[in-house]
Amino acid sequence: MTTLDHPTSTRPIPNPEKSLITKLHMGTGMVVGAIFAFGTYFWLRSGQDMTVAHNVNKVLLISMFMWSLGFLIGIGAFIGPFRWLIGKDLTAEEQLYLAGDGQGVSRYFRYCTDHKVVGIQYLVGVMAMLGVGGTLAMMIRTNLISPGSKFVTPVIYNSLVGLHGITMIVAMIVVATGPFGNFILPIMIGARDMAFPRLNALSWWVLFTAIPVLCSAWFLGGIPTGWTAYAPLSVQAGPGMNAFVATIIIFAVSTAVAGANITATVVTMRAKGMKWNRVPIFVIGATISVALAIPAFPTFMVSMIMTALDRTANTTYFDAQFGGSGWLYAHLFWIMGHPEVYVILLPGVAALMEIVPVFVRKPLFSYNAAIMGFAGIAGLSVLVWAHHMYMSGWLPMLNGPFMITTEMISIPTGLIFLVILGTLWRGKPWMKLPMLGVYAFLWNMLIGGVTGVYLSDVPADNYLHGSMYVTAHFHYTLMGAALTGALAGLAYWFPKMTGRMLHERAGYISFWFVQIGFQVLFLGMFIAGAEGQPRRVADFSAMYKYSNMISTMGAYTIGIGMIVMLWAVIHSWRKGAIAPINPWGAKTLEWTVPFPVPLENFDELPVITSDPYGYGRSK
Amino acid sequence: MTTSTENRKRFSIGGLVFVLLGVAVVSLVGVLLHHLSADPQKPLYATKSSQTISIDGKDYAKASAVLGVYPDKATAAEHGYKSNNKDWVQYGPSTHLVLPAHTYVTVTLHVYDSGEALNHAYFGKVVGTVGGTMNIDGTDVTNIPYDQVQHTFTLHGLPTSTQDPLFVNVPLPRVATDDKDNFLPTKDAGTNYKGHTVTFSFLTGGAGEYVWNCEYPCGDGTYRKFGAVMGQLGYMSGKVTVA
Numbered sequence: 001m002t003t004l005d006h007p008t009s010t011r012p013i014p015n016p017e018k019s020l021i022t023k024l025h026m027g028t029g030m031v032v033g034a035i036f037a038f039g040t041y042f043w044l045r046s047g048q049d050m051t052v053a054h055n056v057n058k059v060l061l062i063s064m065f066m067w068s069l070g071f072l073i074g075i076g077a078f079i080g081p082f083r084w085l086i087g088k089d090l091t092a093e094e095q096l097y098l099a100g101d102g103q104g105v106s107r108y109f110r111y112c113t114d115h116k117v118v119g120i121q122y123l124v125g126v127m128a129m130l131g132v133g134g135t136l137a138m139m140i141r142t143n144l145i146s147p148g149s150k151f152v153t154p155v156i157y158n159s160l161v162g163l164h165g166i167t168m169i170v171a172m173i174v175v176a177t178g179p180f181g182n183f184i185l186p187i188m189i190g191a192r193d194m195a196f197p198r199l200n201a202l203s204w205w206v207l208f209t210a211i212p213v214l215c216s217a218w219f220l221g222g223i224p225t226g227w228t229a230y231a232p233l234s235v236q237a238g239p240g241m242n243a244f245v246a247t248i249i250i251f252a253v254s255t256a257v258a259g260a261n262i263t264a265t266v267v268t269m270r271a272k273g274m275k276w277n278r279v280p281i282f283v284i285g286a287t288i289s290v291a292l293a294i295p296a297f298p299t300f301m302v303s304m305i306m307t308a309l310d311r312t313a314n315t316t317y318f319d320a321q322f323g324g325s326g327w328l329y330a331h332l333f334w335i336m337g338h339p340e341v342y343v344i345l346l347p348g349v350a351a352l353m354e355i356v357p358v359f360v361r362k363p364l365f366s367y368n369a370a371i372m373g374f375a376g377i378a379g380l381s382v383l384v385w386a387h388h389m390y391m392s393g394w395l396p397m398l399n400g401p402f403m404i405t406t407e408m409i410s411i412p413t414g415l416i417f418l419v420i421l422g423t424l425w426r427g428k429p430w431m432k433l434p435m436l437g438v439y440a441f442l443w444n445m446l447i448g449g450v451t452g453v454y455l456s457d458v459p460a461d462n463y464l465h466g467s468m469y470v471t472a473h474f475h476y477t478l479m480g481a482a483l484t485g486a487l488a489g490l491a492y493w494f495p496k497m498t499g500r501m502l503h504e505r506a507g508y509i510s511f512w513f514v515q516i517g518f519q520v521l522f523l524g525m526f527i528a529g530a531e532g533q534p535r536r537v538a539d540f541s542a543m544y545k546y547s548n549m550i551s552t553m554g555a556y557t558i559g560i561g562m563i564v565m566l567w568a569v570i571h572s573w574r575k576g577a578i579a580p581i582n583p584w585g586a587k588t589l590e591w592t593v594p595f596p597v598p599l600e601n602f603d604e605l606p607v608i609t610s611d612p613y614g615y616g617r618s619k
Numbered sequence: 620m621t622t623s624t625e626n627r628k629r630f631s632i633g634g635l636v637f638v639l640l641g642v643a644v645v646s647l648v649g650v651l652l653h654h655l656s657a658d659p660q661k662p663l664y665a666t667k668s669s670q671t672i673s674i675d676g677k678d679y680a681k682a683s684a685v686l687g688v689y690p691d692k693a694t695a696a697e698h699g700y701k702s703n704n705k706d707w708v709q710y711g712p713s714t715h716l717v718l719p720a721h722t723y724v725t726v727t728l729h730v731y732d733s734g735e736a737l738n739h740a741y742f743g744k745v746v747g748t749v750g751g752t753m754n755i756d757g758t759d760v761t762n763i764p765y766d767q768v769q770h771t772f773t774l775h776g777l778p779t780s781t782q783d784p785l786f787v788n789v790p791l792p793r794v795a796t797d798d799k800d801n802f803l804p805t806k807d808a809g810t811n812y813k814g815h816t817v818t819f820s821f822l823t824g825g826a827g828e829y830v831w832n833c834e835y836p837c838g839d840g841t842y843r844k845f846g847a848v849m850g851q852l853g854y855m856s857g858k859v860t861v862a
Contacts, residue, residue: 148827150828152656560642
């Protein structure tokens with residue numbers, strides 16, 4: 001067997017034996033994190049009346065944050081800044097060690113600053129999160145297989161819905177920008193690394209600490225609120241809600257750090273000659289996405305801090321009886337919530353737009369229109385949030401203006417469609433696995449987009465809101481479009497990230513299982529929703545039994561397809577065919593570097609003289 | 620060529636085993652969750668009687684159940700019930716009732732707690748019982764003042780077409796702390812009261828699963844008394860299985 005994962009450099013492997021950084025890894029992080037968490041828990045609870053809910057919440061929340069802090073200390077996240085503060089900055093050898101130079105597989109379990117390692121960490125983490133979220137979805141659909149099935153209790157069902165929702169949202173936010181934004185993006189722009197390599201590692205490991213916190217919700221009674229965590233329900237909920245609150249606060253720190261890092265990298269570290277109109281479209285999409293996240297997520301974080309204070313310190317931000325307002329929470333949530341949809345969507349779409357020219361061998365049709373489409377979506381996305389609140393009673397006179405801004409967002413979205421269709425027009429597509437994702441996207445996004453227009457319309461929303469129709473609509477956009485884009489991106493960049501080709505036949509099998517199952521699941525759900533089945537309810541009337549049965553069969557089909565994809569990834573990573581440097585004949589910079597990609601990516605930094613989509617041109 | 624065929628075979632078998640393993644893992648999670656959904660408390664089965672009663676020209680079999688509402692663990696223990704872990708107000712001996720279908724069910728509640736005021740006066744009315752009344756210490760009543768309530772027994776279900784509708788609301792009268800007659804003479808007047816006996820009857824329909832809860836916010840001081848006991852199962856809420 002050919003071993004691919006070895007350093008190609010002739011430089012001596014750094015080994016700063018006496019440095020503390022050589023002793024720290026994920027295991028030490030977990031030990032220190034556990035000591036911090038349990039130490040804090042037992043110390044604080046000894047002085048509190050633990051029959052009072054406020055005190056329980058206080059102790060649990062502080063313990064969760066201490067786990068995160070302890071883990072980061074234990075893995076060595078703060079060694080660099082600490083050494084700098086005391087005037088003993090890391091030596092060159094230590095910095096190389098921190099970059100994982102020559103450390104083999106162990107660097108994936110360390111605080112490693114190499115952007116390629118961080119990209120792989122994100123990829124594995126995202127796959128794990130999608131696995132957990134998908135399993136929860138199977139449980140939800142099993143409970144809804146027939147009216148009165150009672151597979152789980154309503155309380156467990158509520159937790160399933162909430163934890164499925166938040167797990168998938170977190171996974172989807174990082175599904176493209178995490179693996180590809182970290183591994184591929186810096187190489188695409190001709191950079192040696194990210195602008196802030198230590199922050200890059202920090203963004204992943206902070207996110208990692210949120211995963212056990214979220215999982216702890218199961219052992220603390222679950223979360224009864226769905227992923228929206230509306231107050232005052234979230235304020236009154238049991239101890240499991242603390243896990244949700246802490247997860248969001250920790251996750252918001254991670255996204256802020258990652259967003260600032262990617263934006264700074266793209267703005268300041270592009271190769272010589274890479275003007276803005278020569279930047280690959282994936283880089284543009286990913287950068288607009290993370291730049292959009294930077295102002296959006298803090299509002300969610302603030303709403304969770306306020307929820308935490310209501311739960312622990314007797315404040316009344318969301319208690320109308322004492323001058324607070326439930327609407328305040330809804331606004332803070334949706335000011336994040338709707339831009340977040342595009343934070344998820346844009347990188348996936350941008351990955352597909354990167355794929356189309358390569359497999360059609362034509363330049364990207366109207367690059368400028370694509371940029372305008374992305375910019376238009378990002379700009380309008382911050383002006384549409386109250387369409388989630390049409391029926392809440394909040395200022396009905398503003399429903400009209402928000403309806404107009406929401407419907408306007410279909411214009412830049414249409415531009416994106418036209419760019420893809422224009423690139424496909426009269427082309428002869430090379431029908432490889434990544435290309436299938438493009439066609440699936442066009443179909444799914446069309447359905448997701450058109451059904452969204454009805455929901456943006458106030459009179460239609462009056463009937464459809466809160467129904468399974470809404471659930472089907474946003475799954476068409478988030479899963480049918482964004483996740484399909486990310487999976488196509490995985491098939492496309494897999495050879496560069498792993499040095500091996502993704503098993504094509506298994507990929508095809510997975511693709512068709514997932515796409516057919518997806519249509520069956522969510523078209524059934526559209527029917528049930530249009531007939532009036534409410535979402536987030538554990539049981540339903542017998543009049544919806546056929547559509548729900550069909551939906552559940554579709555869900556199981558997706559599940560099989562996803563397991564096949566997981567098999568394809570694991571098998572191909574271990575034993576797949578060795579990939580050539582540029583298997584697709586693409587023109588972007590990541591396909592010019594060998595595998596394993598050298599520590600600093602390029603021996604000599606490239607100079608860019610044309611755009612990356614010059615297919616079919618004479619020169 | 621042979622190696623290639625073998626590799627293909629190995630890949631196919633490996634893939635199939637992996638998919639089966641994946642399905643097994645997801646199924647295992649399902650089994651565990653289903654197990655978690657098992658009843659945490661031993662259900663209380665209504666006692667069936669050989670007697671019948673005729674209502675609106677239709678005969679119904681009779682059944683009965685006896686429950687208590689205890690302000691704390693100690694009081695529950697005094698009445699022979701193994702109480703829940705926390706020292707909160709609680710229904711006993713179980714919060715899961717199993718009732719026979721199409722039956723005239725009589726519930727007797729011995730209630731020992733004090734109270735304040737309902738958030739919504741509607742729950743001070745007796746709803747869904749036979750005759751629209753309940754009996755408190757021998758007197759039939761149709762409602763009690765919203766500020767004289769200790770708890771409610773409010774039984775309802777998801778209105779689906781798979782099971783018959785069932786809604787019963789019975790407000791339970793509080794034991795007044797300023798009423799000397801209501802104190803148990805040997806008990807601490809601050810915490811233990813003599814209590815009331817409430818009896819009511821209702822008709823069950825076909826088989827189905829329903830929930831009941833207390834509509835009086837009786838939690839601790841947090842979240843306007845919706846904290847603590849109001850936020851946990853097994854104390855002031857539960858389910859009713861009609862079988």
